[in-house]
Amino acid sequence: MIRTARPSPTRRDLLAAGAALAVSQAFPSVASAQTPKFRRWEITDPAMPPRVLASYKAGIKKMLALPPTDPRNWYRNAIVHLLDCPHGNWWFLGWHRAYLGWLEVTLRDLSGDPEFALPYWDWTKTPRVPPAMFDDVLDPNNGAFIPTFQKFKTAFEPAITALYASFSSAQKAALPLRPFPLTTPADFWQILEQMFFDQPSARGLTATNPDLDSSTRLAVRMSTISSAVRTSLFAGSGAVGAPAGFQSAKAANHSSGSIKGILESGPHDNVHGAMGGGGVAFMISMYSPVDPIFFLHHGNLDRLWTVWTRRQTALGRPILPQGADLTAWSDEKFLFFSNAKGEPVSQTKAGDYAATVLFDYDYSPGSGDDQVPAPGPVAEASPQVFSARVTSAAVEAGTAAGGIADVPAAALASSASADSNPVVEVTLNLGHDDAGRRFRVLVSAGPGSAPVAAGAITVFGHPHHGPATFTVPLPDSLASAATGATVPLDVRVVPIGTPPRPGAAPTAAAAPAPLVSAIRIRTD
Known part of the structure; x- marks a missing residue:
């Protein structure tokens, strides 16, 4: 289980935590006392323990079997993404770090594996769906999943009505900010009907056709990853003509914004597109976390954030927004997460997820690690x-x-x-x-x-x-x-x-x- 909840960190705490994380990952022998408890393995790494996928499958089966009224139910967890996830703004990576982390502790609890950590998919190294992801419940076309929208609605309609009735005033105030209407159960069902994909079309790529298409391969190739990691700015101002930054640009709140950096424009969006099968499978929609590969995809994006953090630290650059921007970014509220017991979490601010220390994990080596240089200054280019x-x-x-x-x-x-x-x-x-x-x-x-x-x-x-x-x-x-x-x-x-x-x-x-x-x- 994760460590005891802690209060939201101060700006100094965030900077120190991020710097300590970067140092411990870049120089593990220097900071062995800070070695994370959990390791997220690349799914094709021969060193990955076999129990990782066994526990992932066991946890998913338990979540699928939970009643629709339980926040830990697999489909209820995916609903959180629909209700709250950010895209095209500077909370994109932080929110998804929280989303993966809380799912991970839930799977750890339900699977009975106290060492479980989510694997990740390094699509730069392996630009095809890993064969293991077509096995059992790792494939959303498996019989354990609900096969049609109509069957889903029949099973979940009372639970969704109860969910909406349970929302706090703060949660109710957040829903109208979404880029599509979700303020009532009727809104929810109208939107979800467009985002739920009946079997056998739950995933766009298949075991006989697992390769990412040529356009997606462009988006995940090493030169694109290197370019993303070399982005020196945490986030752009959000102004017309300003750069997006590594995280995507500033916005009024995490349900707004539409200026995407390389990482979100390239590998994130295009892998979703490829897995979405040209618009007819879960991964192209905001209900994409129904597909278990979603979490391996976002694990790699989160890993690249840790690579970027180590690179920034080595070059003496900021790893977080500065001044008033840090306060604005850190104080943004994430209000829909639940813990391993299905209870609302106490860590409700973006700043709680500025580093990986809350969930206490690191990553096995992957593409882009070579972009972290030896510590030292670098000549900054003049913007043109x-x-x-x-x-x-x-x-x-x-x-x-x-x-x-x-x-x-x-x-x-x-x-x-x-x-x-x-x-x-x-x-x-x-x-x-x-x-x-x-x-x-x-x-x-x-x-x-x-x-x-x-x-x-x-x-x-x-x-x-x-x-x-x-x-x-x-x-x-x-x-x-x-x-x-x-x-x-x-x-x-x-x-x-x-x-x-x-x-x-x-x-x-x-x-x-x-x-x-x-x-x-x-x-x-």
Whole structure:
């Protein structure tokens, strides 16, 4: 079990905890007394004890068997994600760290394995669904799961009515902030019908077709991970034209925001898209935690946050927001988590999850660990931003949209240094029916230059109308392709199919084309 609850930390406590974590992970021999109690293993690591997956399956079975009135029920746990999870803002990683941690202690208790810790999936090393995740209840198409939405509604409708009646005034005040209506049980069922996927379509990839598609492979390749980890800023200001930062940008609250950093734009969204099977499986929707692979996917994202923290510490950079921003970030309330006994947790602030010490775990080695340098200063690049002229706005089936940004060749050349992080930021105006849509981002160095695939975009966690900004690494090869003093970088957004909105029939009419409203090249 986890250690006794502690009060919310002060700014000094957070900085000290984060620094201590970074030191203990980077130099375990120096801080052996601080070795975490639990290890999260990479699922394909031969050193992972066999009991890890056995306990995961045992815990899931227990959660599936609990009554719908129990907060520890597997589907009730997934409802927490629907009601409260953040995307496109600087609480994205902190909230999911809490979500994984509380599930982990519940599984530890229910499985009877006092050493259990969630495994993670290093999709950079293994860009396909690990074979073990098709075994027994690790596959949401297993018979232990509820097969249809109608059967789910019949079983859970009284429990959902009781759940809504039990919400505190603070929880009730949080629900209208969600990007889709969830303030009443009727709202809940209307939304969930679009996000519940009947078997055998609970997961998009299968044991006979386990590979991530080529666009998702772009999003999880090592160069993308390195670019994400090299992002020096915890979070951007949230202003138009400002960078997203590592965590995604600041927002008014954790149910708002739509400016995504590389980690969320790239591996997070696109693995969800690939596992969501083109818009017809749980992982593309906000009810994605029904699929047990959700927690392995987010475990890898959380691991990369620890890698980023170690890198920032080694370079003498802040690992958390500074000044008033730290207070704003730390004090944000997370009000829907339950502990291993199904009781509301006392750790209700984002700051409680700034480090891994609350849940007392670390990770086995994975992709990106080599991005942590020896301690020492590093020369900081000067920020340079170049806005593109949007020449074609509508991203329609079979038609690319995009624009051209005139970038000095010297800026591209200077961005080739080891610690620079050149990116392209694409802002799309999206509507309700764009959830689940996917695009590939191509960049070429002017007329006659072959386009290079920079990355991919999956619309995930943005079901409302309005602009959303996605951050994609700029290919290093563009610097060598420059032939003049100024390079007209041509950025194209190419649709990948025309999937329906989550929950809609595959034959549903295509939604109106989303529009490219802005493109920026950032070479810092």
